[in-house]
Amino acid sequence: MHNTLTRVQNVFGFFTSVAFAVAAAIAMSVLLSPQTPSASLELRNVQVVKGRPHYYSTKREEYAHVKFDLDADLTSLFSWNTKQLFLYITASYPSSDPTIIPPSEAVIWDAIIPSDYAPLHPNTYIHPTSKTAPKPKKSAKGKGKKEVGKPYPAGASPGIVRLDNQKPKYQITDVSGKIAERENATLTLHWNVQPWVGALVWTNTKTVGRWQGLQGGEAKFAFPPLKGTEVKKDDLKTETGGERNRGSPA
Amino acid sequence: MFGSLAALQPRQLAAQILNFALVLSTAFMLWKGLSVFTNSSSPIVVVLSGSMEPAFQRGDLLFLWNRGIETQVGEVVVYNVRGKDIPIVHRVIRRFGGGSAPLSLLTKGDNNAADDTELYAHDQSYLDRSKDVVGSVVGFVPFVGYVTILLSEYPWLKTAMLIFMAASVVLQRE
Numbered sequence: 001m002h003n004t005l006t007r008v009q010n011v012f013g014f015f016t017s018v019a020f021a022v023a024a025a026i027a028m029s030v031l032l033s034p035q036t037p038s039a040s041l042e043l044r045n046v047q048v049v050k051g052r053p054h055y056y057s058t059k060r061e062e063y064a065h066v067k068f069d070l071d072a073d074l075t076s077l078f079s080w081n082t083k084q085l086f087l088y089i090t091a092s093y094p095s096s097d098p099t100i101i102p103p104s105e106a107v108i109w110d111a112i113i114p115s116d117y118a119p120l121h122p123n124t125y126i127h128p129t130s131k132t133a134p135k136p137k138k139s140a141k142g143k144g145k146k147e148v149g150k151p152y153p154a155g156a157s158p159g160i161v162r163l164d165n166q167k168p169k170y171q172i173t174d175v176s177g178k179i180a181e182r183e184n185a186t187l188t189l190h191w192n193v194q195p196w197v198g199a200l201v202w203t204n205t206k207t208v209g210r211w212q213g214l215q216g217g218e219a220k221f222a223f224p225p226l227k228g229t230e231v232k233k234d235d236l237k238t239e240t241g242g243e244r245n246r247g248s249p250a
Numbered sequence: 251m252f253g254s255l256a257a258l259q260p261r262q263l264a265a266q267i268l269n270f271a272l273v274l275s276t277a278f279m280l281w282k283g284l285s286v287f288t289n290s291s292s293p294i295v296v297v298l299s300g301s302m303e304p305a306f307q308r309g310d311l312l313f314l315w316n317r318g319i320e321t322q323v324g325e326v327v328v329y330n331v332r333g334k335d336i337p338i339v340h341r342v343i344r345r346f347g348g349g350s351a352p353l354s355l356l357t358k359g360d361n362n363a364a365d366d367t368e369l370y371a372h373d374q375s376y377l378d379r380s381k382d383v384v385g386s387v388v389g390f391v392p393f394v395g396y397v398t399i400l401l402s403e404y405p406w407l408k409t410a411m412l413i414f415m416a417a418s419v420v421l422q423r424e
Binding site for chain 2: 100247
């Protein structure tokens with residue numbers, strides 16, 4: 001009755017029950033922390049060019065290069081159960097038959113903003129620093145510590161994003177190959193909160209309990225007509241993210 | 251230890267075997283019941299690769315839900331490449347169609363710079379939501395699934411665990 005095997009079994013059983021209960025409590029506690037997200041997203045410039053947007057593209061097609069301004073305050077989304085915030089901006093436009101087919105949507109930019117408590121991972125967003133900030137002096141002794149950029153502006157906290165004339169990460173195409181002169185397009189900010197344990201949460205625009213809906217974060221625009229050869233190559237450069245696997249997807 | 255096994259009456263031995271079979275079938279029915287509830291062929295998956303780091307590490311357990319027909323951009327889906335049986339967990343970055351038309355999705359891993367176009371079958375440029383997608387991730391528990399990765403990488407562990415479990419169930423009811 002009281003041999004070692006029974007004791008080990010009982011302890012292990014109790015351990016799993018307690019671990020399960022604690023995990024469930026942590027997952028549910030997210031509902032209690034209030035959220036007040038706000039953002040202002042504006043289109044800066046959009047260009048549509050014909051060419052091969054990806055290295056694997058077999059045919060020339062029209063692709064759009066969308067630059068935007070973003071000023072977001074999403075610090076309230078970071079609770080003690082938040083591992084990271086996946087922020088992404090999409091461009092959506094109506095389909096060929098809007099009454100029965102929903103709009104097409106494509107991501108133009110994304111960023112991974114980890115919580116301060118998350119272990120350091122190279123695949124993190126590095127917030128661009130303002131050009132007027134003083135450069136840190138190089139340490140005189142030895143190699144000196146490598147300066148790692150933070151995912152938020154200097155002096156702020158995770159969730160603050162201030163971008164001006166930001167280049168997109170992806171140039172978007174339509175499945176038909178034509179994206180020029182499409183009307184009623186919308187630029188929208190979304191997020192995905194990744195918890196330490198529990199349910200994944202996406203953008204909420206409506207208020208639910210203590211969680212207020214997102215204020216702002218939308219901009220309407222229209223895709224311009226196709227540009228000819230007057231577009232400079234420099235204008236079509238895209239932003240490089242922190243992804244580690246830069247070759248063929250594994 | 252085996253002396254006590256030999257002392258069992260045939261009826262008691264039969265009862266033990268039935269008990270063991272009941273445990274196995276209950277576990278199986280719970281799994282299948284969850285499959286029906288979530289409408290997914292595999293409602294709980296283990297992350298096998300590091301292509302979604304730092305969100306999902308190898309060994310994390312993911313809970314899937316397959317009843318959301320209109321999968322949105324930004325959702326994390328688990329899909330099978332046509333012709334292969336390996337489930338891949340990546341995020342949706344583009345969608346076309348939906349409603350009356352079939353929904354086409356393009357996916358990309360958070361830790362991959364390129365999207366999944368090269369992972370799909372040779373003549374496939376997009377995923378079909380109704381055919382290729384196993385489910386969409388709604389919940390997550392870290393590390394717990396690492397046991398299954400160990401089991402698949404060291405097959406002798408599987409046999410050892412089964413023998414140990416069978417022995418403990420049969421010998422316990424004394």
